[in-house]
Amino acid sequence: MRLIKSLQQILLILLVSLPVAVFAQAEIETLEISDEAEVDIRVFKADGDKLLLGFACDEGQSVAEEATAMSLAEDGVEVWMPDMLGGYMLPKTRSSIYSIPSEGLYSVIERAIETGKKVFLIASGPDTELVLRVANEWEAKHDGEAAGLAGVVLMFPRLNEGKPEPGKEPEYVEAVGKTKEVPLLLLEGERTPNRWGVKHLTTALAAGGSHVHAKLIPDVRGYFFKRQDANMPEEVVTTQLAGLIKASLFFLGRTD
């Protein structure tokens, strides 16, 4: 009898939560970015005035990003996740990021800005090259102005050109230090060797004129939200990723 009652309760909870789950799912919007390419964008709609454009180029695997996007949307931040690799029929490998034409991203940003919301870009690891490159080109086409681009969040940026050499200052990819007006926020894990390069990278990123801020996330390693071997602090921060990003957008909003 108790078992039936419990099952009834579970069924009731599932039925009640179903509409919420459906609401939190992304809608897919297709955007024609050239005569030959169309990009599917996962759109997590929200009523707020901020729109976060995230370039997770591992569609299908970005579980943490998707959960974070849902959480952000529920909190008023609209999130768009365009599948740029799919749009250009590029293999889902890390090196493909460098083959994504800036024009495609440019079209996605244009469409995002048409919504009238403040548009922020976000990327992690080597994907940060892509958002910096496109932010730079966006400014170049708007006489050096941010023109609606409210900021860029660089999570665990991997922007070195070649291997690091002990005793030598790092060299960065071309996109570093070109942005003039759009503010940048760099997030790095405290438990990663890259934290020791944050100051140097911050200076290099600011060379073009952008305000650059850097924050260390205590007790986590790089890519903590993608790790199979995540420890307790990393699991905790992963569950709070949406809050961390929302705080980043608030911080970037204060500097523009």
Add this chain to the structure above:
Amino acid sequence: MKKLLILLLLVFTLPAMAGLKPYEGEGATPPLKLVDMQGNAHDLVEYKGKVVLVQFWATYCPPCREEMPSMNRLMEKMGDTPFVILAVNMGETMEEVEPFVKEVGPEFPILMDPDGESIGAWQVFAAPSNFVVGADGKIHYTLFGGVEWDDDEIVSKLKELSGS
């Protein structure tokens, strides 16, 4: 068959040969004055006359963890050669470092640098970052990334540098 063997030999020895890189930097060797896990003070200047491998490492760096046992074997292979290893931990606490050190049992001092002062002075931006300082107190080689330190090629280069 002989050609294939030579090719295989080249493939397997290449990583080690590509390991130690002649140092191209300029200027004096940066200072290194730190305290080890047992509280003993170390100053690089006091090791003049010996070849010193200065390594910057951290427990959160997988290649650093992997290669440390091979550094023990390197110490053994260097025998009576005037050679020491100073492994500088990059900004971690004793609580974070101790469990790994107990597990590996390094036969060389682990220097603690909680504020990362030496990391800045030595221009270290990644881990593991290695510097080989000669008996003359100058940096001769650098190496980034994990390696098997007891590899014959490395041992021979270090012995050559020490004049043995």
